[in-house]
Amino acid sequence: GAVVSQHPSRVICKSGTSVKIECRSLDFQATTMFWYRQFPKQSLMLMATSNEGSKATYEQGVEKDKFLINHASLTLSTLTVTSAHPEDSSFYICSARGGVARTNEAFFGQGTRLTVV
Amino acid sequence: DQQVKQNSPSLSVQEGRISILNCDYTNSMFDYFLWYKKYPAEGPTFLISISSIKDKNEDGRFTVFLNKSAKHLSLHIVPSQPGDSAVYFCAASAHRDDKIIFGKGTRLHILP
Numbered sequence: 001g002a003v004v005s006q007h008p009s010r011v012i013c014k015s016g017t018s019v020k021i022e023c024r025s026l027d028f029q030a031t032t033m034f035w036y037r038q039f040p041k042q043s044l045m046l047m048a049t050s051n052e053g054s055k056a057t058y059e060q061g062v063e064k065d066k067f068l069i070n071h072a073s074l075t076l077s078t079l080t081v082t083s084a085h086p087e088d089s090s091f092y093i094c095s096a097r098g099g100v101a102r103t104n105e106a107f108f109g110q111g112t113r114l115t116v117v
Numbered sequence: 118d119q120q121v122k123q124n125s126p127s128l129s130v131q132e133g134r135i136s137i138l139n140c141d142y143t144n145s146m147f148d149y150f151l152w153y154k155k156y157p158a159e160g161p162t163f164l165i166s167i168s169s170i171k172d173k174n175e176d177g178r179f180t181v182f183l184n185k186s187a188k189h190l191s192l193h194i195v196p197s198q199p200g201d202s203a204v205y206f207c208a209a210s211a212h213r214d215d216k217i218i219f220g221k222g223t224r225l226h227i228l229p
Contacts, residue, residue: 043221044161049216110159111159111160
C-alpha cells in the first residue's frame with residue numbers, strides 16, 4: 001500500500017512551547033489529509049481535514065488557533081501544537097488520501113507521541 | 118453522538134477459528150466502510166473496505182459483510198492467526214464530506 005511518513009515519532013516538550021508534526025505522503029499525491037488524536041484506550045478522534053492549498057476544516061470542539069494545520073503541498077501537511085500544555089499530551093496520527101477516485105482508502109502515518117512536561 | 122459503534126471492547130478467539138468483529142453505524146449517509154488494524158504506538162493499517170453498493174468483499178483471510186438495512190457490518194477473519202492479535206477499528210465515510218469516522222475499536226486476542 002501507499003506510504004505515509006510522520007515525523008517525529010516521539011517528542012517531549014516543555015509547557016508553553018510549540019511543537020510541529022510533519023506528515024508526508026511518499027509515493028502518491030495526497031489531495032486530502034486528516035489529523036487524528038487518540039487518547040488512551042479510546043478511539044481515533046478526527047481533529048481536522050485539510051485539502052491542499054486551502055484552509056483546514058476543524059471538527060467541533062477543536063481549537064483552530066491551538067492546532068495549526070498547513071497543507072502547503074500535495075505531499076506535506078503539518079500540525080503545530082501551539083503553547084502546548086500537559087493536557088495536549090496524546091498520540092497524534094495523520095492520514096492521507098489521494099487519487100481521483102474518492103473511494104481510495106486513507107493511509108496512516110506511524111503516529112507521534114507528544115508529551116508535554 | 119457516536120456515529121460508528123463497536124460495542125465489544127475485546128474479543129478472544131482460539132487460533133485457527135473464525136474471528137468475527139462487529140460494527141454498527143447510525144448515519145445513513147455513510148456509503149463507504151473500512152476496517153483498520155492497529156498495534157500499540159503505531160498508526161492504523163488499512164485492511165479491507167466495502168462500498169455501500171456491495172454486501173460482501175473478500176480479501177484473503179478477511180471478509181467484510183455489510184447489511185445496510187440493519188446499518189451493520191462485520192469483519193470475518195478465518196483462520197485466525199497469532200499475528201492477528203491487535204485492535205481493530207471500524208470506520209465509515211460519507212460521499213459528501215469525505216471525513217472518516219472511527220469506532221472505538223475492538224481488541225482481538227488470538228489464543229494459542
